[in-house]
Amino acid sequence: MSWDHKVAVVTGSSSGIGYETALTLARNGFLTYATMRNLSKSDNIKSVTNKEKLPIRTNQLDVTDDGSVNNAIRTIVSEAGRIDVLVNNAGYGLVGAFEDLSIQEIKDLYETNVFGVVRVTQKVLPTMRRQQSGIIVNVSSGAGIFGYPGGSSYVSTKFALEGLSESISYELEPFGIKVVLIEPGFIKTNFANSMVVAKRAQNPSSPYSQMMQKISANSNQMANNGSPVGVVSKIILEAVTSKNPNLRYLAGKDVETWAANKKTMSDGEFYNTIKNLAR
Numbered sequence: 168m169s170w171d172h173k174v175a176v177v178t179g180s181s182s183g184i185g186y187e188t189a190l191t192l193a194r195n196g197f198l199t200y201a202t203m204r205n206l207s208k209s210d211n212i213k214s215v216t217n218k219e220k221l222p223i224r225t226n227q228l229d230v231t232d233d234g235s236v237n238n239a240i241r242t243i244v245s246e247a248g249r250i251d252v253l254v255n256n257a258g259y260g261l262v263g264a265f266e267d268l269s270i271q272e273i274k275d276l277y278e279t280n281v282f283g284v285v286r287v288t289q290k291v292l293p294t295m296r297r298q299q300s301g302i303i304v305n306v307s308s309g310a311g312i313f314g315y316p317g318g319s320s321y322v323s324t325k326f327a328l329e330g331l332s333e334s335i336s337y338e339l340e341p342f343g344i345k346v347v348l349i350e351p352g353f354i355k356t357n358f359a360n361s362m363v364v365a366k367r368a369q370n371p372s373s374p375y376s377q378m379m380q381k382i383s384a385n386s387n388q389m390a391n392n393g394s395p396v397g398v399v400s401k402i403i404l405e406a407v408t409s410k411n412p413n414l415r416y417l418a419g420k421d422v423e424t425w426a427a428n429k430k431t432m433s434d435g436e437f438y439n440t441i442k443n444l445a446r
């Protein structure tokens with residue numbers, strides 16, 4: 168089968184990495200289902216689709232909602248007959264020192280970043296297993312490789328995604344299904360604007376307030392030097408069109424440096440470089 172007959176589903180396509188990935192896949196011949204939780208945000212992608220005559224369809228899909236996920240995947244399978252690529256991209260960040268996080272804030276984050284991926288993937292797998300082919304791309308992060316102060320909740324969701332993906336890759340290989348983790352560094356998207364700051368962390372009397380201010384200043388500076396979103400969509404395209412994709416792909420110069428440091432430095436040395444973020 169040639170690439171231009173393959174069917175791709177992308178979650179969180181209203182902005183950022185999901186938006187760019189949906190366009191990139193469609194421009195490279197995939198019939199692409201650009202899903203998003205709020206279809207009123209589909210105007211931009213629809214206008215590019217019309218202008219460039221791209222094979223893109225938009226569907227409502229909220230990864231935290233069983234009914235919405237079931238509906239979207241059922242519709243896609245009945246329309247397209249197959250799903251070759253699933254890009255689990257929808258996600259957001261939560262910042263705050265661990266003691267300042269409420270259990271509800273942490274649960275909400277896991278509901279999107281972890282259970283969202285579980286929900287959509289479990290719905291898609293029977294179709295891929297029947298086809299004896301498919302590729303699942305999970306958008307992790309540099310935060311799936313190492314922890315940092317103020318990031319315990321977000322980092323732990325991405326570590327969960329890494330462990331889940333690595334484990335299911337063994338289970339799915341016999342059925343011809345591949346699993347890929349994308350690990351972006353700082354990427355210029357809406358991510359920083361959509362970031363939730365834990366309620367208690369916003370209180371200046373929090374014992375972690377000073378530490379969090381320093382982390383925030385340092386990460387804002389790194390975010391300003393972030394990579395353009397096309398860096399990630401290009402790597403996703405490379406992974407899904409490769410005969411033998413890797414399990415992990417780094418995306419961005421910054422994360423390449425951190426990952427190399429993590430590999431070559433002792434735990435103590437690496438700890439000290441990250442500790443500087445809070446200085």
Ligand SMILES: NC(=O)c1ccc[n+]([C@@H]2O[C@H](COP(=O)([O-])OP(=O)(O)OC[C@H]3O[C@@H](n4cnc5c(N)ncnc54)[C@H](OP(=O)(O)O)[C@@H]3O)[C@@H](O)[C@H]2O)c1
Pocket residue numbers: 178179180181182183184185203204205208228229230231256257258259260279283306307308309350351352353354355356357358359361393
């Ligand atoms: N930008 C970075 O620096 C960076 C670095 C590493 C990893 N990542 C990861 O990249 C992924 C995409 O983020 P981004 O940078 O492209 O940020 P973004 O521009 O904020 O995009 C996030 C997307 O996820 C969607 N989303 C959030 N909750 C959802 C839900 N319940 N159901 C469906 N869609 C939902 C958002 O939809 P709405 O428009 O409706 O909010 C939006 O389309 C995330 O998993 C993030 O963790 C980002």
